[in-house]
Amino acid sequence: MTTATKPNHIGRKIARIRELRGMKQETLAEELGISQQSVSHLEQSETLDDERIEKIAKVLGVSKEAIGNFSEEAILNIIGNTYTVDNSSAVNYGCTINPLEKLLESYEENKKLYERLVQAEKDKVLYLEELLKKK
Incomplete structure (x- = not known):
């Protein structure tokens, strides 16, 4: 053969x-x-x-x-x-991520970015105040 x-x-x-x-x-x-x-x-x-x-x-x-x-x-x-699908449930598309977890991660990341932005603005205000005091 x-x-x-x-x-x-x-x-x-x-x-x-x-x-x-x-x-x-x-x-x-x-x-x-x-x-x-x-x-x-x-x-x-x-x-x-x-x-x-x-x-x-x-x-x-x-x-x-x-x-x-x-x-x-x-x-x-x-x-x-x-790609695996568990056939024990009626509808399962084999999704490997939890959308709610991803949403929460995104929220936490945005919160950290906002806090950094606020801190940068505070630093800028302090710097400008120091410049005004020197004059």
């Missing part, structure tokens, strides 16, 4: 990254200065030259290596290993 390995199809990887970024072929084409049909042709190509991959990677906001090493299985593994 032999197993055939999938070819390293660079066009499919580009198409999948583009889709994951929420970008349409037309947008990628416009950014690259080519037609949408050219992008379609690129995404059907099994290989591309390094210079073209570099330009595409820049537009997609990833590195050239990220395109070359892109793996759908790796993405699924990352999602599977980091």
